[in-house]
Amino acid sequence: MIEEFKNPEVAIIAGPCSINEDNFHELFHLASMEVANRNGKAQRAISGIRVVGLKSRTNYTPDGKDLGIDYAHYLHNLSVYQQGGSIKDLVMMPGIEMAKQVADETGLLVATEIVSPLIQVPLYERLLKNNDMLLWNPAVLQIGWHFMEMAQFITNTNWKLGLKNPKWQGKQKYDATSHTELSSMEKAWLGLSSYVAGFKERIVFIHRGVSIADSGMYRNMPLHESAKKIKQITGAKIYFDPSHSFGPKLRDKIVDGTIDAMKMTFGEDEYLYDGILIEAGTSRTDSEQHITHGELQDLVDTLAEFRNIAAPAEKTTPRPAGM
Numbered sequence: 001m002i003e004e005f006k007n008p009e010v011a012i013i014a015g016p017c018s019i020n021e022d023n024f025h026e027l028f029h030l031a032s033m034e035v036a037n038r039n040g041k042a043q044r045a046i047s048g049i050r051v052v053g054l055k056s057r058t059n060y061t062p063d064g065k066d067l068g069i070d071y072a073h074y075l076h077n078l079s080v081y082q083q084g085g086s087i088k089d090l091v092m093m094p095g096i097e098m099a100k101q102v103a104d105e106t107g108l109l110v111a112t113e114i115v116s117p118l119i120q121v122p123l124y125e126r127l128l129k130n131n132d133m134l135l136w137n138p139a140v141l142q143i144g145w146h147f148m149e150m151a152q153f154i155t156n157t158n159w160k161l162g163l164k165n166p167k168w169q170g171k172q173k174y175d176a177t178s179h180t181e182l183s184s185m186e187k188a189w190l191g192l193s194s195y196v197a198g199f200k201e202r203i204v205f206i207h208r209g210v211s212i213a214d215s216g217m218y219r220n221m222p223l224h225e226s227a228k229k230i231k232q233i234t235g236a237k238i239y240f241d242p243s244h245s246f247g248p249k250l251r252d253k254i255v256d257g258t259i260d261a262m263k264m265t266f267g268e269d270e271y272l273y274d275g276i277l278i279e280a281g282t283s284r285t286d287s288e289q290h291i292t293h294g295e296l297q298d299l300v301d302t303l304a305e306f307r308n309i310a311a312p313a314e315k316t317t318p319r320p321a322g323m
Contacts (some may be wrong), residue, residue, distance in 0.1 A: 001204060002292040003015065004269055005269055005270060005271055006269055006270045007237075007270055007271050007274055008264055008271070008307060008308045009130055009240070009241070009274070009306045009307065009308045009309070010273070010274065010275055010276065010303060010308070010309065010310060011047045011048065011270070011274065011275035011276070011310040012044050012045065012046045012047060012232075012275065012276050012278070012300060012303075012309065012310070013046065013047065013048035013049065013050060013109070013111045013134065013239075013275065013276065013277045013278070014030055014048075014276075014278050014279070014280040014281075014296055015030060015049045015050030015051060015052075015111075015205070015279070015280060015281065016048065016050060016279060016280070016281045016282060016283035016290065017026060017050075017052065017055070017122070017243075017279050017283040017285045017286040017287070017289075017290065018052045018053070018055050018066075018068050018069070018096055018283055018284060018285045019050075019051050019052055019068075019069060019098055019313070020051055020145070020283075020284055021069075022282070022284075023036055023281060023282050023283060024098055026281040026282065027049050027051065027102050027106075027158065028102075028105070028106065028294070030046060030049055030280070030281070030293065030296075031044070031046070031049060031108055032108035033045035033046060033103070033293070033297060033300070035294070035297075035300045035301055035304050035309050036228055036301075037304065037309065038304070038306060038308065039307070043309065043311045044108075044309070044311040044312070045297070045300045045309060046107065046108070046294075046311075047109060047275075047294075047310045047311055047312055048108055048109035048110065048111050048132075048134060049109070049110055049111065050111050050112070050277070050279070051095065051098055051101055051102055051110050051112055052068065052095070052112050052113050052114070053069050053070035053073055053093055053094065053095015053096060053097040053098065053099070054067065054068040054069075054070040054071065054093070054095065054113070054115055054116070054120065055067050055068040055113065055115070055285055056113065056115045056138035056140055056141060057307055058140070058156075059252075066284065066285050068095065068147070068285075069093075069094050069095050070093040070094060070096070070120075070191070071139075073091055073092075073094065073117075074093070074116065074119060074120075074207060074305065077090045077091060077093075077119045078116075078119065081119075087122045088206060089118065090122065090123055092123055092126070092127070093120070093123060095112075096123050096124055096127055096128075096287070097127070097280040099112060099124070099127075099128060100121050100127040100128055100131070102261075103128055103131040103132070103133075104131070107312060108127065108132070108312060109131075109132035109133065109134060109312065110131065110132070110133050110134075111133070111134040111135075111136070111162070111277065112124070112133070112135060112136075113135075113136055113137070113138055113291050114135045114136070114137065114146070114150060115138055117149040117150045117153075119145050120177050121135070121150050121154070122148070122151075122153055125153045125154070125157065129156065129157055131156075132158065132159070133159040133160070133310070134159070134160045134161075134162050134204065135154075135159060135160070135161055135162065136161070136162030136163070136164055136166070136206055137162070137163065137164055137192070138275075139165065139166060139167045139244070140167060142166045142189075142192065144189050144191060144194065144195030144196075145195065146162070147192055147195045147197045148196065148198075150163040150165065151195075151196045151198070154202075158202075159202070160202045160203070160204055161199060161202055161203050161204070162204045162206045162209050162239070162277070163189065163192045163193060163203060163204070163205050163206065164206045164207075164241070165185060165186075165188075165189040165206070165207055165208060165210065165226070166185050166188050166210070167210060167211050167220065167242075168185065168210065168211055168262050169183055169184070169185045169210045169211070169212045169223075171203075180323075182229065183226070185210060185223075185226065186226050186229055186230065189205065189226075189230060189234060190230060190234070193205075193225040193234060193236070200234075200236070203234075203236050203237075203239070204228070204236065204237045204238070204239055204274075205230050205231075205234070205236055205238050205239070206238075206239045206240075206241055206267055207222065207223070207224070207226065207227045207238060207239070207240055207241065207273075208220060208241035208244040209221050209222045209241070209244055209245035209247060210226075214218055217249045217250050218245060218246060218247060218249075218250060218251065219244060219245065219246065219248065219250075219289070220244055220247070220249020221245070222240070222242075222257075222261070224261065224264060224272065226285050227240075227272060228266055228272060230259070231233075231266055231272065232266075234298075236277055237274040237275065238272060238273055238275075239273065239274060239275035239276060239277050240258065240261050240262075240273045240275070240276055240277070241276075241277045241278070242254050242257055242258040242276065242278055243277075243278055243279040243286070243289050243290070243291075244289070246289070247289050248288035248289045249321050251288065251289055251291070254289075254291050254295075254301045255291060255295050255298060255299045256276075258276060258278065258287075258299060258304065259285075259299065259302055260302055261273055261295040262276070262306075262307060263282045263306065271307070275310070278296070278299075279291070280293060280296045281293060282293070308317055
């Protein structure tokens with residue numbers, strides 16, 4: 001029974017890989033999605049929306065293709081610093097303005113990837129200081145100093161910090177039966193939190209799979225035992241990122257695989273995962289690993305059969321999709 005578990009609630013954060021003028025309206029459709037709770041009463045289906053304006057990519061192209069709607073503004077702000085300017089001289093980015101609009105009109109948490117803390121975070125603080133936010137690091141960026149920089153700007157907010165695990169496992173061969181020895185990936189993942197130890201209650205670890213030799217069809221093999229180790233050591237919340245785990249080749253397995261992951265337990269009275277960070281809808285980037293809004297609805301409906309769907313208090317009425 002749900003009541004027997006310490007953490008029956010599961011938070012669902014969904015949205016496109018990156019935001020632009022074409023898919024912006026989709027965010028309000030996501031905000032209006034509902035699910036029937038255990039009492040049969042309708043409630044909001046998701047607790048947060050991805051609004052990502054600047055993307056980390058493996059390969060850089062000067063034309064900014066696939067780097068996000070904020071790329072040109074990022075370059076301008078970089079030149080501001082280079083020429084001796086300060087935070088107050090930075091120009092606002094369109095993706096951040098979109099995030100503000102979504103946060104204000106829906107009342108939902110906004111989640112975003114941070115690739116340049118000293119340029120992005122001050123601008124988010126300028127507009128969204130009083131809103132709920134989750135900032136996470138790209139998996140390719142595992143430098144604790146960046147989290148320390150983020151922490152300097154969120155002291156006067158209630159924002160959360162999402163710590164994604166590194167993409168690579170390390171030299172050790174993955175052993176699902178090993179519950180004690182930490183791999184180099186697990187050490188690096190855990191080490192990130194040491195840079196923001198003062199924000200312990202606001203840290204969320206995000207498991208997005210790992211690139212290993214025997215990943216098979218997975219984009220990144222989910223190592224759920226690694227998530228268990230981190231939870232055992234830190235006691236922090238753990239979210240699952242199925243989009244980057246299953247990827248395009250296993251796109252049709254994302255819904256079922258996520259449901260299975262949300263059933264995993266940690267000990268006798270706790271679920272392993274406390275939330276989901278998933279790509280849904282359409283996007284100019286990584287579109288082949290997105291589930292549809294209909295599939296997201298199916299996912300939430302199924303999860304509601306055995307977990308409580310976390311939803312924020314109603315602050316505003318979401319505007320109709322397409323407005």
